[in-house]
Amino acid sequence: MKSKKNSGSGKRFINISLPVLFAFVSLSLLSGSLFAQSDFSGSWALNESKSTFGDGPRMSATSMTVNQQEGLISLDLVQPSWEGGEMKRSEKYTLDGKESVNEGMMGSSVKTITSWSEDKKELCFAKTIQFDMNGEIMEMKLNDAWTLSGDGNTLTVKSSMKSEMGEMNLALVYDKK
Numbered sequence: 006m007k008s009k010k011n012s013g014s015g016k017r018f019i020n021i022s023l024p025v026l027f028a029f030v031s032l033s034l035l036s037g038s039l040f041a042q043s044d045f046s047g048s049w050a051l052n053e054s055k056s057t058f059g060d061g062p063r064m065s066a067t068s069m070t071v072n073q074q075e076g077l078i079s080l081d082l083v084q085p086s087w088e089g090g091e092m093k094r095s096e097k098y099t100l101d102g103k104e105s106v107n108e109g110m111m112g113s114s115v116k117t118i119t120s121w122s123e124d125k126k127e128l129c130f131a132k133t134i135q136f137d138m139n140g141e142i143m144e145m146k147l148n149d150a151w152t153l154s155g156d157g158n159t160l161t162v163k164s165s166m167k168s169e170m171g172e173m174n175l176a177l178v179y180d181k182k
Contacts, residue, residue, distance in 0.1 A: 042125035049179035059173035
């Protein structure tokens with residue numbers, strides 16, 4: 006009789022567990038696809054007609070190549086120079102919430118911490134830049150939020166900048182090449 010009780014309770018365990026297991030696996034697969042992080046990799050060109058620029062000089066990248074891998078995103082940027090030509094620069098950021106440091110303009114260093122939105126669709130860059138302005142150390146805070154369009158062909162970068170000189174907001178739209 007002991008074996009009948011064990012087999013009966015074993016059957017009940019399987020009958021209860023299979024639906025629960027199925028629901029758990031289905032939910033895990035569904036949530037995995039719902040919360041898959043955006044991949045910004047590709048070559049991008051600035052669409053000036055769809056972008057909103059602030060009052061300052063237009064120093065935003067006119068094109069960029071993004072390479073996103075597990076835990077790292079690297080950018081190769083082409084942007085206007087102060088002299089009127091082009092300048093190229095490269096930046097790398099970890100995607101684990103640790104600070105990354107890149108070289109900025111005029112000999113400054115840019116300290117950045119990246120973070121993902123809860124749904125993993127938006128990548129945020131919190132940047133702090135310190136630079137020397139006529140012998141006075143100035144600090145600028147920038148927050149960039151990157152999102153992709155549903156078809157993955159448009160990258161929107163919303164930027165807000167704050168410093169002792171004021172605030173500025175930009176919305177830069179890039180089309181995939």
